[in-house]
Amino acid sequence: MIVITLTKVPQSLRGDLTKWYQEVQAGVYVGNVSARIRDLLWDRIMKNIGNGEATMVYNTNSELGYQMETTRKDYQVIDYDGIPLMMRLNTTPSPVKHGFSNAAKFHRAKVMTHRTDRKKAHKLQRQVTAIDLETTGLKAATDKIISIGAVKKIKNGEIDQFYKLIQVNDNIQTKITNLTGISSDLLRTRGIDLDSALQQLKKFIGQSVVVGYNLRFDQEFLSYGFKKIGQPDLSNQMVDLMPVIKKTNKFLDNYRLSTVLKEYSVRNSKPHHALSDAQATLELETKLIENGHLLI
Known part of the structure; x- marks a missing residue:
């Protein structure tokens, strides 16, 4: 045994x-x-x-x-x-640092060599917009978008924000309200129709590269949304940060957004709030580029 x-x-x-x-x-x-x-x-x-x-x-x-x-x-x-x-033992040795193999040391040296060049290149890259959605559930075919958040950096380095609450006919479940802070009353009083929200989102994004965390989830809901209103889907380049994290950081306990943000020292003041999650995702994207793990 x-x-x-x-x-x-x-x-x-x-x-x-x-x-x-x-x-x-x-x-x-x-x-x-x-x-x-x-x-x-x-x-x-x-x-x-x-x-x-x-x-x-x-x-x-x-x-x-x-x-x-x-x-x-x-x-x-x-x-x-x-x-x-x-x-x-009376004393505990210092923890082993990631990347102790020769291959890892070579990779780290290569990354450090090109990090400055990558930072310079990042300044010349295309505009990036980070997005996040809050929904009534996990199935795009049956559940609804209730909020959309998006952020992008503009030329002077400031952050431009987009946030919309979406009206839905269904009553919001208590567990969704507890998680997101979004209630049926809030959507009735401050929400707009899905058609207007998606058209405004498309205009806000423009020709940007769209990034997100577990972006496939958001893409599926957006695709269903555009189909529902009879409009073409987004044709922008899409970059999901989750596979990048899984490839470059194999030692995390899990790959929930909160865990990843903590690992990269990114603060998220309001988890499960679309705008706050989008802001944190944009900062995560910037750190991945600075670390040499992402090039857009």
Whole structure:
């Protein structure tokens, strides 16, 4: 019997282990493989663990009948007269930084070399508009857009904003109101019709590159909206920042917008508010470009 516990490791590693072990609880894997496969899998864990932690316990012909391995920095496995013990260390070494392989070091050096040039190039790039929608649900075919937020930088460096509440005939569910702060009464008194909102949005965006986080969700609702009012869909270049984050930062616990913004030190004063989310997304886009992870 082999038991492995994982914390804060890349999702790809978790998925890899499920080919050989059964995940009986989040981060806890149990299996029964040969010693050769066990050691090969442990080597794979060591190579792909990132800044996470792993501990393995397995059967052996020892006094206790088992042995332990761990990557934890605050504990060390010691042998005490043939008995494996976990000894807590008095001092904890500094955490391992991401990018310890030679390939990662080369990539970082390359990024640093070109970062200044990228910043200069960014000033010459096309205008970017970040957008975000709030909706009554997750299905574009049946649910409705209730607010649209968009922001873009204008020539003098200032931010131009677009925000519209959309009238809908349906009553807004309490859970949506609690999440977004948008109620049926608010939409009746301050909302405009979808046709006007989408036409104004298209004019605001102009020829900009449109960016968003999980932009496919917003695109689907916008496409249904334009189809509903009998107008052509947006033809702008679309850039979804979520795949960029997943490719460049594989060590996040999850890829929710709030988690990503915290990782990149981007403040969002009103989460689940379309305008505030759009502003935070635009700042995230800027940081990705400055870090050399995105070029528009």
